[in-house]
Structures are given as structure tokens and as C-alpha cells.
Amino acid sequence: MRLVVSMLLFAAATAAFAQSAPKGRAAAPDFGQVKQMMLPMLKKTLPALEQTRDCLEQSGNSEDLKRCAAIMLDFRQAARASMGIPEGGPHARPVRPEDLDLEWSPEMKQAMLKDIDQSIRGTRTMVSCLESSSSDQEMTGCVEQSGLLKRKR
Numbered sequence: 001m002r003l004v005v006s007m008l009l010f011a012a013a014t015a016a017f018a019q020s021a022p023k024g025r026a027a028a029p030d031f032g033q034v035k036q037m038m039l040p041m042l043k044k045t046l047p048a049l050e051q052t053r054d055c056l057e058q059s060g061n062s063e064d065l066k067r068c069a070a071i072m073l074d075f076r077q078a079a080r081a082s083m084g085i086p087e088g089g090p091h092a093r094p095v096r097p098e099d100l101d102l103e104w105s106p107e108m109k110q111a112m113l114k115d116i117d118q119s120i121r122g123t124r125t126m127v128s129c130l131e132s133s134s135s136d137q138e139m140t141g142c143v144e145q146s147g148l149l150k151r152k153r
Helices: 004-019 031-058 062-082 106-132 136-146
Strands: none
Touching (some): 031 106
16 A cells, blocks of 8 residues: 555546646646645545554454455545546546455554555655645655655756
8 A cells, every 4th residue: 555545646636637638738737736636635535544554453354454445445436536537447447345355464464554554654744745835846845855755866
């Protein structure tokens, strides 16, 4: 799940703006538009991530893992619907928890906890950087300074 949620939501927001562009031209949303769309979405993401983390912490078998995964899958589906992203687009095939091949083990649990902790930190960083930035450059600098994104050389 490594930062997947944050990055997927950012990509989805960009795609939503691009869908409203005139035919034949790709719209590049300005920072204010992206910020206006992403900040509330990321803030809504944190409780789902934290709920999933709590679920994972208590998991003890494969069914528990699937139940935990369902929290994020349901959130993803609701987020896509709220942004008007239609089902059936690229990478939009609905995933059901029962389709996931998750076999519980202490190692799997620890790996998933590590990944979701990283996603939570990344999402918090993105929220903080969005709140404090007023341009693409400021946002990039903030995210680079946080260590979430490597600096371009």
C-alpha cells in the first residue's frame, strides 16, 4: 500500500480535471484546483487508513486481512464515485475482498502494517504540504524536504 492511496487519489484528481478539458487538448489543472480537490480527499483518506491499520493490528487470519482490505477498497470505490470517475476505465476494475489472495502470517501482517504506516505518514505529509503551499514549486519543495520525494538533481 506504500503511498499508493495518496498517489492514486492525486492521479484520480488529475484525471477528473483532464476529463473536463476540451476535446483534443489535455488540461493541466492549476495548483489551486488540485489543492482544492485533493486536500479534502486526503483528509478523508486518513481515517480510512487509520481504521485499516487498527484492523490489521488486530488481524489473526486470512479472513481478517480480507476484511481489513475491504475498508480501503470500499473507500477507493466511494472516492472514485464522488469524483465522477466512471467504473471500467483504466485500472478501474472493481476489486472485491474475496478476490484477494491474502494469506495471513505474522510476516505478512508486519509487512502490511509497515506499508500502511508509511501510507499514513505520506498522507499526513501531503496534507501538511498542501495546506502550507500556494504553488507547485512550494509543494514540491515541501514534499522533497519531508523526504517523501527525492530531489531532482
